[in-house]
Structure formats: structure tokens, C-alpha cells
Amino acid sequence: MTLAHYQTQFDQLLDRDDAHDPIHQIRKKAFSKFLKTGFPTQKWEDWRFTDLSHLKKQSYQISDGLDDPVTIIDRSTYKMEGVETIVIHNGHYQKALSSHHDGIRVLTGPKYINERSGQIKTTADDPFDLLNTAFMDSCLSLMIDRNINLTTPVRILVISSGIDPIMVSPRVHVDINESSSATLIEHYLGDATSTFQNSSLIFSIAENSHLDHIRIQSNPVSAQYVANLNVSLYRNSQYNFFQLSQGSGLGRSNIRVNLKEEGSQCTLNGLSLSVGNQHLDNNILVDHFAPNCTSSQNFKSILEENSSGVFNGKVIVRKDAQKTDAEQTNKNLLLSKKAVINSNPQMEIYADDVRCAHGSSTGELDKDALFYLRSRGLDAITAKSLMIRGFAMELLGSIKHKGIKNYLIKALDTWIMEKTKK
Structure with missing residues (x-):
């Protein structure tokens, strides 16, 4: 799928949109920036060990959302006990199949654009987030009100199905307002013959709030998967993340956590299980901007047969982030002589009163x-x-x-x- 093919798909998307829709200009700005950067190559430091050539070989089509998920989806296959589920099928929000707690406001379509236009217009320079912004399907905003304690987990279920090669671009903003708590599950799976899943999740966790976030990536090996995650933490907030990654032929997680105000905490844990020719890549940046914050990373990979993986984790401690406590661990288990892992834990420390440690080990x-x-x-x-x-x-x-x-x-x-x- 060359850039010219993406241009063709983008033109079709614009033709489908209402020209007066505010999303029109947002898409055009993001796609223009994407064309300037292009896809990452292995000459880019953060992409040295991940080959994206397959994305250029397959001619993915945009999902038009005209299929009928009610007749396609066997809900019993995707059932998880004790959770509320928000369903996204081939990139499109399915209200009829979704349920959520009264304490959550769900915005989509024009309401989402009106709420989020300022944030979307200031797009980052990451090519996959730009591509997601340009092609975003049913963008969603989940807003949890102040002083709400959600005891029932909320699952965002992203399903891809069909026989045609499609590109899906779900985009979700989640706001946890002051003094609230929630558990959110991000679940990727499906039976599509060939899918390029390019998702973006943006979290804002307000003062004295708490979020437990579990990501389950169980796509078929025919899928190509990129997940962009950006988290902003404010005063005395806490974010706990766990990822189980076991699907997709190519799986890449871009994780960015910004500890913006004093007293914020994050814990990032991940387990990757790969086999065959799978390649699972975790790229993590934890950025400490404020004093008295803590962060912990613990990622493990188990690799079988010809599979490969990447752990590229970085912690930045800014000059004003005194009293930072940060640790980073990566451990890998090779079950085959042919399996390969590339591990690169890094720390950049610009403050002098900190407690930081990192390490990596790989063995049989x-x-x-x-x-x-x-x-x-x-x-x-x-x-x-x-x-x-x-x-x-x-x-x-x-x-x-x-x-x-x-x-x-x-x-x-x-x-x-x-x-x-x-």
C-alpha cells in the first residue's frame, strides 16, 4: 500500500464526508502532515528492529461501515462476564450492541468533534497518530463525571471481521474527572482475513483520580496492529496499565505517559507471547515533568519458534522533577534458538535528587x-x-x-x- 494508494483512499473518505463537517479540515491537516513524514523506516531510532514493509505490500481499503454487525457478530464468542461493553466493529461505534454505566457520558460524531476539536487540531508528529486522525472512523469520547467510583469494568471491544483487506482507525478519548476511579479494558480481536488496525487512545486522569487499564491484544496473525496510547496524569492521580499481547503478525504498542503534576503515579506492566513469525514491539516513553512522582515498568516476553520482539523503553526525568522514583525492568524468555528479542531500556535524568534504576535480562x-x-x-x-x-x-x-x-x-x-x- 503505497502513499499514492493512501491518497486514493483518503480522497474517497473526503467524498464520503460532508464537506461542511468540521472533521473535514482536521482530516486534511493530519493527512498533509502524514504525507510529509511518511511511514517510519528502520533508519529511525525507535523503529530499528521493526520492518513495516508488509503495510506497503497490502492494499487496505477504508471501512465504509455499511455492513450489519448485528447479523455478523456472534456476541457469545466475545462475551466477558461482569463488564459493560462498548463495541467498535470495523472501526465504527455500535450503539445497539453497547452498554455503559450512567456515570459515563459517551460522545461521538459531531458532538465528539465539538468537544475535542482543539485537541485534535494540535496533532502530534507521530505518523501513525496522524494517519489515525486523518482516517478516524467513529471517534468516541468517554467522560466519567467527578466523584464517581465505577465498580463495574468498562470494556472497549474492537472487532474486525470480513474477507476484504481493510484499514480501521478507532480513536477514543477518555476523561477521568476529579476524585473518580474506573477500570477500563481495551480488547482487540476478530476473524478478518486481513486487517490493518491503527488505534489511538488518549487518557486524561484528573486530580485524585485512579484508572486501572487492561489491554488484551488477541488479533488473528493475519492482522497488522498499531496502538497509540497517550496518558496525561495530574496531581495525586494514579494509572495502572497491564497489556497482554499475543495476536497479530505485526504488533506495535506506542505508549506515552506524561506525569504532569506533583504526586502522580504510574505502573506499566506487559506480557507478550509470540510464536511462528510474529513480531511484537513495545515502545514506551514515561516523562516526569513534576516532583514527587513515581513510575514503574515491568515488561516480559515469551518467544517461541521464529518469532521476534522489541522492548524499547525510555524514562525522562526533567530538571524540575526532583524526588522522582522511577524503575524499569525487562525480562525475556526464549523457547527457541531462532527466537530473537531486542531490549533497550533507557533513562535520561536531568534532576539530581532522584531514585532511578533499570535493567534487562534474556535467557532460556x-x-x-x-x-x-x-x-x-x-x-x-x-x-x-x-x-x-x-x-x-x-x-x-x-x-x-x-x-x-x-x-x-x-x-x-x-x-x-x-x-x-x-
Whole structure:
């Protein structure tokens, strides 16, 4: 899919829009900037280990949203107990299939543009966020009112289906207003023959608020997936993030967290499970702007067969961010001689009164530990499975919601069972 093909698809999108719609000019500005930057190449530092050539080979089409998800989607397949679900199908918000708590206001279409136009017009220079802005489908704004404690998790379910190669561009803003708390699940899956999913999520977490955010990426391996996440934290707010990434032939997570005011905290945990020729890439930037803030990163990858992965994590501590406490850990388990991981933890520190640490380790299953387990009567498959599970469970143990934790543990156990039997 050359830039010329994207231009053709963009022209079709403009023809579909109302020329007087305010989104028209926002799209044009973003696409103009995208054409100037183009797709990242491996000459870019943050993209050295990720090849995007497949995106140029496939001719993805925009999703026109005319399909009927009520007849296409088997809701029992995507059911998750104990959650409210907002459904996005092939990039388009499906109100008839969605439910949410009364404390959440959902804006889409013109109401979204009126609420968010100032933020969208000041687009970043990231090419995938620009592309998302230009092609955004049913953009959504979720607003949680002040002093609201949502005890039921909210799931944003992004489903892709169909036989034609399509590009979907969901864009969601989430505002957690003062002294509120919520659990949000971001869930990607589907059965599309070929999909380019390019999503953008923007979070604003106000003073004294708390958000637990769980991302589950379970796309088919035929999918190409890029997720752009931008989080802004304000005074005494807290953000906890967990990502399970096990789908897509190419999966890239761009995670940006800005600790803007004093006392804010973030915890970022991630588990990647790759097999075959999958390539899963995590690119993380945590930026400390204010004093007395804390951040923690702990990412793990388990790689089988010819799969590959990237951990490129950076922490920046600005000059005024005294009393910062930041740590960063990356651990990787290679189950095959052909599997490859590229790990690059980084810290840029411009303040002098800080506590910062980072580290990375990569290895295979401990043969002595395997031998010990075998000597206790376990067969080879059970012993191997037990060690893989132990490596991953440290992260899953951090999930507070019991139902979500059990869902993730089941997904992990299924993956281990399938891979260790080979």
C-alpha cells in the first residue's frame, strides 16, 4: 500500500464526508502532515528492529461501515462476564450492541468533534497518530463525571471481521474527572482475513483520580496492529496499565505517559507471547515533568519458534522533577534458538535528587530447574509448562479485578498448552 494508494483512499473518505463537517479540515491537516513524514523506516531510532514493509505490500481499503454487525457478530464468542461493553466493529461505534454505566457520558460524531476539536487540531508528529486522525472512523469520547467510583469494568471491544483487506482507525478519548476511579479494558480481536488496525487512545486522569487499564491484544496473525496510547496524569492521580499481547503478525504498542503534576503515579506492566513469525514491539516513553512522582515498568516476553520482539523503553526525568522514583525492568524468555528479542531500556535524568534504576535480562528455561522438576515425577511437558507459567504469573498477579485476572490466566494457560505440545 503505497502513499499514492493512501491518497486514493483518503480522497474517497473526503467524498464520503460532508464537506461542511468540521472533521473535514482536521482530516486534511493530519493527512498533509502524514504525507510529509511518511511511514517510519528502520533508519529511525525507535523503529530499528521493526520492518513495516508488509503495510506497503497490502492494499487496505477504508471501512465504509455499511455492513450489519448485528447479523455478523456472534456476541457469545466475545462475551466477558461482569463488564459493560462498548463495541467498535470495523472501526465504527455500535450503539445497539453497547452498554455503559450512567456515570459515563459517551460522545461521538459531531458532538465528539465539538468537544475535542482543539485537541485534535494540535496533532502530534507521530505518523501513525496522524494517519489515525486523518482516517478516524467513529471517534468516541468517554467522560466519567467527578466523584464517581465505577465498580463495574468498562470494556472497549474492537472487532474486525470480513474477507476484504481493510484499514480501521478507532480513536477514543477518555476523561477521568476529579476524585473518580474506573477500570477500563481495551480488547482487540476478530476473524478478518486481513486487517490493518491503527488505534489511538488518549487518557486524561484528573486530580485524585485512579484508572486501572487492561489491554488484551488477541488479533488473528493475519492482522497488522498499531496502538497509540497517550496518558496525561495530574496531581495525586494514579494509572495502572497491564497489556497482554499475543495476536497479530505485526504488533506495535506506542505508549506515552506524561506525569504532569506533583504526586502522580504510574505502573506499566506487559506480557507478550509470540510464536511462528510474529513480531511484537513495545515502545514506551514515561516523562516526569513534576516532583514527587513515581513510575514503574515491568515488561516480559515469551518467544517461541521464529518469532521476534522489541522492548524499547525510555524514562525522562526533567530538571524540575526532583524526588522522582522511577524503575524499569525487562525480562525475556526464549523457547527457541531462532527466537530473537531486542531490549533497550533507557533513562535520561536531568534532576539530581532522584531514585532511578533499570535493567534487562534474556535467557532460556533453566535446565537444572527442569531436571529437578522431572526428578520429582513431572513429565517434560508439564515441567516446561510450569516454568513458563511461573515466569508470567508475577505480572498477572498485579491484576486487581478477579474476573479479568481469571480471563487472562485462562488465555495464558491456553497459549502454554498449545505451544508446549509441539
